[in-house]
Amino acid sequence: MKRPTIADIARRAGVSKGAVSYALNGQPGVSDTTRRRILAIADEIGFSPSSAARALSGARARAVGLALCRPARTLGIEPFFMGLISGVEAELSARSYALTLQVVADPDAEIAVYRRWWGERRVDGVLLCDLRTDDRRVPVLEQLQLPAVVVGGPDGTGALPGVWSDEAAALAETVEYLVALGHRRVARVGGLPELQHTRVRTDAFRAVCARLGLDRGDTVTVPSDYTGEDGARATRRLLSAARRPTAVIYDNDVMAIAGLSVAQEMGLTVPGDLSVVAWDDSPLCRLVRPPLTALSRDIPAYGGQAARLLLDAVAGVRVAAVRTPTGHLTPRGSTAPPRTP
Amino acid sequence: MKRPTIADIARRAGVSKGAVSYALNGQPGVSDTTRRRILAIADEIGFSPSSAARALSGARARAVGLALCRPARTLGIEPFFMGLISGVEAELSARSYALTLQVVADPDAEIAVYRRWWGERRVDGVLLCDLRTDDRRVPVLEQLQLPAVVVGGPDGTGALPGVWSDEAAALAETVEYLVALGHRRVARVGGLPELQHTRVRTDAFRAVCARLGLDRGDTVTVPSDYTGEDGARATRRLLSAARRPTAVIYDNDVMAIAGLSVAQEMGLTVPGDLSVVAWDDSPLCRLVRPPLTALSRDIPAYGGQAARLLLDAVAGVRVAAVRTPTGHLTPRGSTAPPRTP
């Protein structure tokens, strides 16, 4: 099939190509009757403007990029990214923007992708995920002047706007809840230490534990790579210690589920012998027994907010960081007062 | 920053733009020394050809499209799609192709997306997932002559090539294994009935049960929408029946995990009172207790194969359907001989 162009429409409408372009883009310069006639013809022949031609003549590419730099095995099972993507998508398709996705192996490859996208004019802007401490991607994007929004923040984003939530507050709420239940030995299986939000959570954890008078040796954070195996390993280590924790907070849902299994395997009952908290919440947390107490956020809404901010930045609006609602604790069956042995 | 163009390179190299283009694309028409000089300059100034200009001058857009039409809540938690995407990605980025992703609400929206992509020349081809019975998307893609590869088949793909595996054989292996363990009452929680592969599996299930002499009333398939809730509901119904099954095969991992929880909740032990099999396998299956016996396939490899086939089709190669390795059963702790009450 031959693809229709504005020349086809112009011919059928008996006007110039310029007039068609104005009519299609809602610009002034055509009479209302002409505009309606042109739109009707475009609709009839199923016209969509060539994104290449459009992009080439200085307009936008109408696509934004998302490069994901986590090992594939993590990506596949963590519901977080798919939730984020579906939220981003919903916002983008409403404005008929495309999402260009690329999975990369490491930050250097990711930087190369940004440079390439920029040179190719393939995307109008990018969403930056998994912000790191001293993130080398930030200055590159600033220098390229490629519109970008960080999914995270508010610190460490340089001049880029971030969409963030108060993770320290969410963590404090969690620890306070556990302490109110009577826990004094609370451990944490954290995410990748080089990620900014891991650091925020770890610092907040230390601070709130100190504030509540918990013993520093009883409130450790074990790093992990987010995989179930690593979560299991960390849990085994924690539960084998002489003074084992009575509650563990996991930095993702998959590790929390792995930790639950390990505890049960070691003959501990949840929540009797061990309380378990997952961050973030996901349908998986409701599937296991007992269902997991979790920190819930509306992740698609979070992605939607990021997309909206990015589209504003692309449109040339000066955007500032946006704070989204703080995650809240959803208590389920995996947390209870510790059983005193 | 100003983006470099071939004109910049031509000026610095003292040649015409045409020569630069030939050199960059490995075409004959430039001497080896000139080519090397041009490539060195391109590299030095960090040149990437404008994808828009390239696409406009008749070359490829160097992007393929993937429209996903499952409700967002399912997408988020099933590891299948992320596994598929990471496999597709690996193949695409090796040839510096981009992946354009779009989440759609229903098949009509998906068809509209294909028409738009085609009109926009935004993608060179598409990957069609979740093939349906009498799939209306197939004739549309054929008519548009948009290169397309079906992730599925081999039936129902029309003239489009499919990448498929022998699901009937995999299902037969599973049922034979369960029967060999001594099971006679085997139920199945199937996927969406309108999907082609659900139908293939359901037909194969009926056939192998008949062949092995199992009672038809003892070997039912209950449809589902792939969510954990639906899997739980179906399991509850199956296990409440007078003659309850001693083994259940689930059409995805999430439902299998939900089913496991329901069984345990109802006081049944797995695998003593009930054997559980998941399809496909995923890291989640190894996280729960007992770990789930599952039908394993290399899903990233499957996606990679589909991407390769599509790129061939885009390049104008006449491609035929490709059969990938049949999934194999990975026995774990969730299956055992039935305990006779």
Add this chain to the structure above:
DNA sequence: CTGAAAGCGCTTACAG
């Protein structure tokens, strides 16, 4: 309000 024209940055016949 409308038309003719230049230009975006490539690719690719077509001459030399």
Add this chain to the structure above:
DNA sequence: CTGAAAGCGCTTACAG
């Protein structure tokens, strides 16, 4: 082996 030129399908000043 190399250069000059047309053309892809739009957008957008610039004249009428």
